[in-house]
Amino acid sequence: MTPVPPPAVELSADQARRIALRAQGFLGAPDRRGGVPGVLRHLGAVQLDTISVLARSHELIPYARLGAVGRRTVEDAYWSGGRTFEYWSHAACILPVEEWPHFAFRRRAYRSRPHWGHDLPDGVYDTVIKQLRDEGPLTATELGGAKNGGEWWDWSASKVAVERALMYGEVVCTERRGWKRIYDLAERAIPDTVLHDDLSDAECRRRLVALAGKSLGVGTRSDIADYHRLKGEEFDAVVADSGLVPVVVEGWAKPAWADPEALAKEPRGRHRTTLLSPFDSLIWERARTERIFDFTHRLEAYVPKQKRIHGYFAMPLLAGGKLQGRVDPAREGTTLVAKQASLAGPKAVVPMAEALVEAAAWVGCTDIRVDRVDAPELREPLRTEIGHALQRAYR
DSSP states (O other), X not given: OOOOOOOOEEEOHHHHHHHHHHHTTOBSOOOTTTHHHHHHHHHSOEEOOSOBSSSBHXXXXXXXXXSSOOXXXXXXXXXXXXXXXXXXXXXXXXXXXXXXXXXXXXXXXXXXXXXXXXXXXXXXXXXXXXXXXXXXXBOTTTTTXXXXXXXXXXXXXXXXXXXXXXXXXXXXXXXXXXXXEEEEEHHHHSOTTTOOOOSOHHHHHHHHHHHXXXXXXXXXXXXXXXXXXXXXXXXXXXXXXXXXXEEEETTOSSXXXXXXXXXHSOOOSOBOOEEOOTTOGGGSSHHHHHHHHSOOOOOOTTSOGGGOSSOTTOEEEEETTEXXXXXXXXEEXXXXXXXXXXXXXXXXXXXXXXXXXXXXXXXXXXXXXXXXXXXXXXXXXXXXXXXXXXXXXXX
């Protein structure tokens, strides 16, 4: 007789939300001793993006969890000491160097692509590798030029070659300097203990599913697969051996899985009040964000200006374990400008003021201006609370 599997653990919607917040570092005391490297290990991946408003997104991620950690400290934590590498995960991400072996399946897949959409003249690839071996680390410009002079995607042959080598795993990005990648050979930059592609595709995917489940706390098939951009069928093939526990979550229409450590102890502690980057892993997947927080969020940076609802780089406000609004920020000298603030209601006024004042201080602003609030009757209360919060911050 086929054994009957044990019934899935049942979670309330509130339990699932708090598990997710704790897993992402927003519930409970922050691990200040672990610092920025600890945040990266905890999340498993920090997304990179070119947009910089308050700061670049990879700086905003540890700030949201640890508070006003120095921006130079953030960069040093990412790029010094050989602790990380940059690769394609959820998107272009900073990853803990110990996870290098678990992306072997993706490196193998890239190597099997014949052209990658870019033709490459004979000998260029080998020339770039030799130049890095003799002279590296180097930027694409130092390797012979990043572009041909056309549109942004019109890469030079040397840029195509070094990016191909990056995806193959022969080259790594060791640093971002002025947003330019600094390339070096993997054999020089990655520790010998992890510099291998020995793991099978199945083992790589099993590990990434387990990591994603731990970083999310609880999630559906699409939640967990999307974390490192696996396909649904790749998730299906390994989830039974991943160590994740099947759960049923109140109000969730689809099956879910949870990290067993997340289920072992009730999530308790202080909630962070902060502004989130739109590229924060707490809100990566829109369907998950709506399901957990009843909050619809969309990055509108690439939406025509006249069609934007909340603004170019609207940052959600996390307070009390809920998403209570958003603000589209800008900087004018030492003034942080809230170009548009959207609030869930009067109870969001105080946390929005506190979050704006903390963010302003972090980026070196001493004043805050509110241009527009979606609920006009909340504009003056918000300005008043900002004044009070500034007084408390600077007295």
